[in-house]
Amino acid sequence: MTVPRRQVLVAAAGAVLLSPASATETQVAALIKELVGDATLREGRVKLDIPLLVENGNAVPITVSVDGPNRVRSLHVFAERNPLPNVANFYFGPRAGPAKVSTRMRLATSQTVVAVAKLADGSCWMDRIELIVTLAACVE
Amino acid sequence: MARVLINIPKEARKGEVIEIKVLISHPMESGQRRTDSGQVIPRKIINKFVCTWNGDEVLSVDLFPAIAANPFLSFFAVADVSGTISMTWVDDDGATQTELASITVT
Numbered sequence: 001m002t003v004p005r006r007q008v009l010v011a012a013a014g015a016v017l018l019s020p021a022s023a024t025e026t027q028v029a030a031l032i033k034e035l036v037g038d039a040t041l042r043e044g045r046v047k048l049d050i051p052l053l054v055e056n057g058n059a060v061p062i063t064v065s066v067d068g069p070n071r072v073r074s075l076h077v078f079a080e081r082n083p084l085p086n087v088a089n090f091y092f093g094p095r096a097g098p099a100k101v102s103t104r105m106r107l108a109t110s111q112t113v114v115a116v117a118k119l120a121d122g123s124c125w126m127d128r129i130e131l132i133v134t135l136a137a138c139v140e
Numbered sequence: 141m142a143r144v145l146i147n148i149p150k151e152a153r154k155g156e157v158i159e160i161k162v163l164i165s166h167p168m169e170s171g172q173r174r175t176d177s178g179q180v181i182p183r184k185i186i187n188k189f190v191c192t193w194n195g196d197e198v199l200s201v202d203l204f205p206a207i208a209a210n211p212f213l214s215f216f217a218v219a220d221v222s223g224t225i226s227m228t229w230v231d232d233d234g235a236t237q238t239e240l241a242s243i244t245v246t
Contacts, residue, residue, distance in 0.1 A: 059208040079206055083172050086204040090215075093197025097157040097216030101199070104208040106170070137208075138173060 045125040057107040057137040065100035071120040072099035081111035106137035152219035170205035194223035
C-alpha cells in the first residue's frame, strides 16, 4: 500500500509541532496529582499575583499568598509551557509568618501559571492565571 | 561568594510579623541555553534555600531553572525571641553559602 505524499508531509509537520520542546498541561497535571494524592484539590484560598501582560519573560515578579486560619505546609508553583514545568516549592517551618512569598521567575511563552498549596489539615487549594508574554525568556 | 543584599529589620516587637527580603547575585544558568556553536551551556543554579531563626526553620525553598537570574525572595516570619536569622543556599556544584543577620525582639 502506498501512502499519499500529502499524508506523509502532514504527519511530518505534526511530528515537528508536537515534539515536546516544552512542558505540557498533562505533565503539570501529573505533578499536581502526585502532590495532592488522595485529597481533593479545590480552587480558592491561594492567590497568584502576576502581571497579566508580561513585557519581559526573563524576570517576572510573582507573589503567591494563602488565606485562611490553617497553617500552610507547602506551596508549589508550576508553569505549563516552560521547558521544565517546576518553578519553585516553598516549605513553611514553625517560625514562618503569613504564607506569602514573592520571587521573580522566567516564562518561555504565553501560558498558564498554577499555584498549589498544601495546608496542615491536609486540604489542597489552587489558583491559576493565564498570561501573555511579549518578550520570552531566552531559551536559545 | 556571591554578592548578597539582605533586608531584615534590626528590631521587632514580640509577635510582630516581619518581612525578610533576600537578593542573591547569581546567573542561575538554566541549562536550556546553547552557545553560538550549538553546545548546551551547563546548568548552574541555586537549587535549595533555607532560612532559620535560632535554628528553627522559617522557610525552605526548592528552586528550579525557571527562577530568574539574581534570585529574589521575600517572605514573612513571626518575631518571638532575639537571635540570629541564618540563610543558607546550595549551588548545583555543591557550594553552600550562609549569611547571618541578628535581630532584637522586645
